[in-house]
Amino acid sequence: MTQTPPRAAIILAAGQGTRMKSPLPKVLHPVGGRAMLDHAIDAAEALGCERVVVVVGEHSPEVRAHVVNRLGEAAIAVQDPPLGTGHAVRAAEQALAGFEGDVVVTYGDVPLLKAADIAPVFGASGVTVIGFEARDPGAYGRLILEGDILTAITEAKEASPEVLAVTACNSGVMAAPAALLFSLLAQVRNDNAKGEYYLTDVVELARKAGHPTRAVFADEDAVMGVNAQAELAQAEALFQKVQRETFLAAGVTMSAPDTVHFAWDTQVGGGTVIEPYVVFGPGAVIEGGARIRSFSHIEGARVAAGAEVGPYARLRPGADLGRGAKVGNFVEVKNVLMAEGAKANHLAYLGDGSVGAGANIGAGTIFCNYDGFNKAQTEVGAGAFVGSNSSLVAPVTVGAGALVASGSVITEDVPADALAFGRARQTNKPQAAADFREKAKAKKEAAKAAKLK
Known part of the structure; x- marks a missing residue:
């Protein structure tokens, strides 16, 4: 030879x-x-x-x-x-x-x-x-x-x-x-x-x-050589054209492929649905059968079969969505493992940690992962329910099956199946609102009268 x-x-x-x-x-x-x-x-x-x-x-x-x-x-x-x-x-x-x-x-x-x-x-x-x-x-x-x-x-x-x-x-x-x-x-x-x-x-x-x-x-x-910004844009367009054609041929559904942008190493399995206006940064791996909804940005993340992302969601490096997991509107996930069936449907930031199978993260929830110097982990167990507008201050663990009441600031671990309140007790003062309005109105009128003198 x-x-x-x-x-x-x-x-x-x-x-x-x-x-x-x-x-x-x-x-x-x-x-x-x-x-x-x-x-x-x-x-x-x-x-x-x-x-x-x-x-x-x-x-x-x-x-x-x-x-x-x-x-x-x-x-x-x-x-x-x-x-x-x-x-x-x-x-x-x-x-x-x-x-x-x-x-x-x-x-x-x-x-x-x-x-x-x-x-x-x-x-x-x-x-x-x-x-x-x-x-x-x-x-x-x-x-x-x-x-x-x-x-x-x-x-x-x-x-x-x-x-x-x-x-x-x-x-x-x-x-x-x-x-x-x-x-x-x-x-x-x-x-x-x-x-x-x-x-x-x-x-x-x-x-x-x-x-x-x-x-x-x-x-x-x-x-094609690139010497100016216009040529760079042309090269990008040609690159994207090839990527789109490749994924369409592999069985990826895109109703508006010209609006979807891929990175050089994007992996998308057949049977995935990608809605219009989705951007993939480097390191994105999408398994077949996932659904990526409009206006989502995915970089350095994995999305398993049956999972759903968006619309208007952002997956940053280290985000890992298990089968059937859901990340919805205006949710950002960074370096968090979301196990099978876990959900964060609205307006949340999940950074550094894990969310167990079937757990639900309520709207407005924040993983407070950074103290200005170091990052720390937040662990939410399987089947846990975190109420809306909660802040989980890392490092902290919410046990399996636990409930976190809405509006709580959680700074200590929550045992499995426990109910955690991390907020001040509500106090109602009868007629206080009406009194406040009367005083405010009188003050405003006095100020107006003084101005006319």
Whole structure:
């Protein structure tokens, strides 16, 4: 059997991204709730690349820190100053010293490019680029082809009318054996108007040296680069379109799919119903058969089969709803396990703790989980009933089957099956309201008269 050469990826992320007009570095802008750069790293890892090097600029320490946090310091290569794409790839040469295998060059601002789109570049002995058929070729470099053999890449500003009519365009993604790639890059010159070293020059140099050059093709949307906020919004729209189509095909019911927004890692089982205007942040797992009602926001949470969320509910990280659990209107849940059949139907905040099976949390209830310094747990047992407008001051436990009277402030544990009152005794003073109104009216009239004098 022929052994597949090892793979490495060089991800170019040193651009300044000035057209984004944002303090956040371009490649850290999210698509589907995940930084564009992470999408590129994900694709490289899915390809089985044993080495991933990200080329960063000195102007963006945030990008460097992001890469180090995910991949470690060894994944960093610095391009300083920026002198073109060829120069950027050469900046990664030292980080790949000793690597013997194929290298693919990708970009940190191309968030929709997946491993399946890139995989065809591998397996050739020469240079391979990814092309695409452009709806509007415009300023893209044109691929001059004889079959799948790439004979040249011609920049639009240097192209003849005949070449400008070509719709096969260059995505910028390129692969070659490491030794060949860096030997060709060493020959690239910067005798052009910008004084930069262009990666595309590698194709002509490879052909002159007798190395095979070819092109493989991906969908235009997959290779879309993001350079401005409008393009970021377009990439997000394309990402969401694919997500919606995927979930609809898997049996998820959405009456208005264009109003539902998914994250890059959202999981939704078939048979789930998602009503209009729902947003999923990263880390949401929805089991089949759940119902997510309108205007809900779910992030870092799990919803079991048969559970119902919303409308107007928020599940924050750590929320875990068991089968048949219900979180209703204007209820926020954070880091709370709600067991089977547990309910919080209205206007509640549940933070840090658990709610047992079949327990009911009344409207206006608050888990007072934070004392200004530390978080503490609130535990509500199975079958317990917490009356409306109650405050449970953590750490505190309400035992199984216990009742908490409405309007209570609970600061001590409530035993199982006990009834807890945590409020002042009501006192009625006959005629006091009428007396108050008379006094207030007289005071107001006196003040008005004094003003007229």
